[in-house]
Amino acid sequence: MDSFFSAVEVRENPELKGLPVIVGGRIGTEEEKTAEEPERKIRGVVSTCSYEAREYGIHSAMPLSRAYKLCPNAKFLPVNMPLYKRVSSEIMAILRKYADKIEQVSIDEAFLDASTKVHGWTDAREYALRIKREILEKEGLTCSIGIAPNKTIAKIASDFVKPDGLTVVEEERARDFLAPLPVKKIPGVGPKTNEVLKKMGIERIGQLASYDVQKLVAKFGKYGTRLHLIANGIDESEVEEEWERKSLSRERTLAVDTKDASVLNNCVDELAEEVYNAIKKEGFVFKTVALKVKFEDFTVHTRAKTLKSFHSDLNILKRIAKELMTEFCDGTGKEKKIRLVGVRVSSLGVVDEKQRRVVTS
Template sequence: MGSDSIIFHIDMDGFFSSVEVREDPSLKGLPVVVGSDPKGGEGRGVVSTCSYEAREYGIHSAMPISKAYRLCPDAVFLPVNMQLYHQVSENIMELLKSYASGFQQVSVDEAYLDVTGIVSNYEEAAKLARKIKDHIRTSEGITCSIGIAPNKTVAKIASDYEKPDGLTVVTPDSVREFLYPLDVSKIPGVGAKSQIILEKMGIRTIGDIGRTDVQLLIAKFGKSGIRFKKIANGTYSSEIVEHRLIKSISKEDTFEEDVADTNVVKKTLAILSEQVHTRLLRKGFVFRTVNLKVRFSDFSTYTRSVTLSAYSNDKMSIYRTALRMFSEFEGMGSFRLVGVGVSKLVKMDEKQRRLDDFFDVD
């Protein structure tokens, strides 16, 4: 992916909370927090996402829900509705594919587009980005931010530059001018620990990294030091990977309070099995292996798996197999979390071809 490439990074703005506001317009302008029940500040679990109004109170994703409540007790706290978010995500991703010569979805709410063969310059790219933003707004009722750059990494940094509803264009000639003033935390992969080390080295901006001897960075960060240096100078590049191989589908649930009643756990396993089955059918897969995850109140965690004798897409096979594996843990204590998943996945049409080959069907 050279300097003549034109790459978009598209990131939905506060995706879960934006969808909730779309569903209930009366929430517009309010601090909305999507996650578990805060229970008056005593709830367990974390914030999945929140509106930009909630972020003004210091709330952010992955924050304990109890802390979010303390920061803004008047916020609107909503449960996670993954089925709805996945459906909106699929609609948006299908829309995005139609605009690009290369497409890579990297999460439920973000994707890369290679538009190198679609537009001839960055002015045309900006026009296309505005068209995409309008299309998403009119079709799905939410906003997104888009970064345009010669490679994926710079495009990702750019998409975060003017959120929400932003559009940032970084041409090949302006990469350093754009990157160098930014804080080092804007580099993907630079976390809190890395920031502390960099600060001790006198490095606070991306430009500081760009001007630092690579050997010094390698001494502190190993191979990551090379990557940091390349990103800082806008030369780090990776290809658009159009299709991610889905290796498993799983769902898990963290109980609001530890559960000792195995009947409650079994009911939860039934719900999780149904959710996994729904996604399995939507993605068009059959499975061969069922997986179980349990976590006790002391945070000890166990996983088990059973491989069936044949491929299946049967919901009850998921649930019954999960129950069989769960019987091993009954009476061992209170449960904090349970999860169900399926793996060894094969697309339905691929599975049919395998069967046809086996039976020599004309």
């Protein structure tokens, strides 16, 4: 979907049309609101912004405080996740009708296996236009579609023309389509990998395609092989309909950095309760509890403990999470201040009521 969160907000509130709209952060609590500056005090980043806001240099992941300085007259809205989730499931229901298989990859993105629905590359374009038309008519939202012989190229293609784009990459043209693109366009190549590749003299996908695989493997391990295949237009991965949860977590950036053990322990308790409620809702039991801490200098540390058997008790979750916390605030006062706390459970199992035992994958 094109700038999904802000597009939904504009749809719900048409006066916003044509204005710079910035969605990010949350609604401030009463405490935070009574502070001198009511709105922008909250630590947060831009989730999504309208194309009008992008004109000001605003983009996803930018601190809200900076976005505010770049465009103080923009409409700033908190993230309204329940609304976007509702719209998302309506869109996914539309997509499902068009696909042999569908894999939802995020709230606003999905892969469709259209192998039997599309007959040739000319028909592919018609097919995509039908999808775009139905989403626009029923939801009043635009999207960008990429159609290609495999998932990776389809993803890159969907990003090629935006917003309201449609890019069809025929199998015979795949390598030529990829060759001139920068390597960062490959999903999985982030800032670090991009930098390493640059030092090797590889900036475009075409250069990666003709590079010695052995050297790529020496540098990147088995990911090197995959990179080389992708650059050559090869990706055999399937559209996977089933998704299995492997962990569940809640984390919170504090309003102010602290080393106060009671504040931190309260926070851990709250997060543990949220994690507990969430896993209970989904019917999970857990074996591993992990605590995450981000210090004021942004360094991140984690500590984990795996239990001998599965548990589903809130008090156990709280106790272990707080035990793991002690290492970071032992009360000596020498520690750095803490900015964020997170609680996560993993090694999940599902209780099979009939057999009265825990089932894991």
